[in-house]
Amino acid sequence: MRVPLFRPAIREGAVEAAARVLRSGWIGSGPVAEAFEHAFAEYVGAPSCVAVSSCTAALQLALRVLNLPEGAEVITSPVTFVSAAQVIVQEGLRPVFTDVDPETGNLDVESVRARLTDRTGAVIPLRYGGGRATSTSWYEAAGKAGATIVEDCAHAAGAAYKGRRIGSHGSFHAFSFNAVKNLPAPGGGALTLGSDEHEARLRRLRVLGLRLLREVEPDRTSSNHLFCVLAEExxxxxxxxxxxxxxxxxxxxxxxxxxxxxxxxxxxxxxxxxx
Ligand SMILES: Cc1ncc(COP(=O)(O)O)c(C=O)c1O
Structure with missing residues (x-):
């Protein structure tokens, strides 16, 4: 007998739901993605959720809305997929790697404390393997230094800590639904948020800042007679x-x-x- 490293369990209901979407002719982001956002926010116990194309995009957008000064430091783990380090650099920030806790594979808290400075803008811990993590101490350490935590929860859909689902403890939690994750899809990600402070901007940024031709509002259907925009120039x-x-x-x-x-x-x- 072989034990496969990964084989997605896709139930009949999911196959039927995907077929319904394909038959509808609306295969881009729309009402189904919106329903998913509500369901996932409720599932993790977060006030809101913004669905994006990947966990990498979720991490990047979280850093973007923080408006950190160029070159600000972002503390993260070296023992992970390279997404976090890459988006830190892409956002014009500087990755600062910590040691990892050999028990959990996550950021070692002492090592985080030792690297927090007045140049630190954010800390990106990951929930390695979806398992144990000392997140209270991450939040305490970062909070004292005025740094925001952006959790990389790519491995952690469904995990819980101190009676609350991962995705509800802080301000930003980035999830992956790529094909080899424990909540798999052909691709996808989500950012669950601790408040609605950045939600509107994140929704614009996920489509490259666009809000021109159609605002999707669930309680109305337009005849599409005119597409109205207000332009400064x-x-x-x-x-x-x-x-x-x-x-x-x-x-x-x-x-x-x-x-x-x-x-x-x-x-x-x-x-x-x-x-
Ligand atoms: C810890 C971690 N973060 C981020 C990612 C990136 O996820 P995505 O493919 O959804 O961008 C992965 C994927 O392998 C991961 O393992």
Whole structure:
């Protein structure tokens, strides 16, 4: 008998759910991903969850919304997949490696304490193998130094610590759903959050900062008659769209600016932006 290192257990319900999505014709991020976000947030006991393409993306976006100064230090483990170290560098920050606790494979807390300085912006511990971790002491040590913890929970979907699921202890927890993880999918990740402070920005950043043509709101369906955007530099946007072969028009001249209604003009700052 062979014991495989990894073989995903995919239940019939998951196969049917995937088929429903494929048949719907909407295979990009949409209502199913949103339902997953709610379900996963509830499962781990976090106020919110933002689904992304991978754990690597989740780690990177967490660092991005922290707005750390260029070159700030981020303490992490050398004994892990290279995602954390790579995104630290990609964000213009500096990885500082600790020793690891031989019992747990996680960041050694004394080693973290010894590396915390006023240049430390964040600490990325991982939940090695999904198992034991001394996370209370990580949070205490980082908190004293004013550093934020971004947990790499790539191995830890379903794990718990002190009666609470991993993903609910701090501000940022990055999960992986790649094909060899314990909650596997063809690919995917999620960031569970301790509050909604950064949620809106994270949602924009996960699509490269875009919010132009469709805001997905679950309680309404648009006829898609107009795609309306407010642009700071409207005329140059119109010009660039024209050059790219995309027509646009400027709607509407605020009605109170017509001569007919000049008597009625009242201060209306949002309406006058449309002019
Ligand atoms: C500890 C750890 N962090 C991050 C990742 C990256 O996950 P993803 O493939 O979802 O980006 C992995 C994947 O192997 C991992 O083991």
């Amino acid at each position: 409207r005329d140059s946007l119109v010009e660039r769209l024209r050059e790219a072969g995309v027509d646009s028009s400027v709607h509407y001249r605020p009605n109170d600016t017509y001569e007919l209604f000049e008597e009625q003009t009242s201060p209306a700052p949002s309406a006058s932006r449309a002019e």
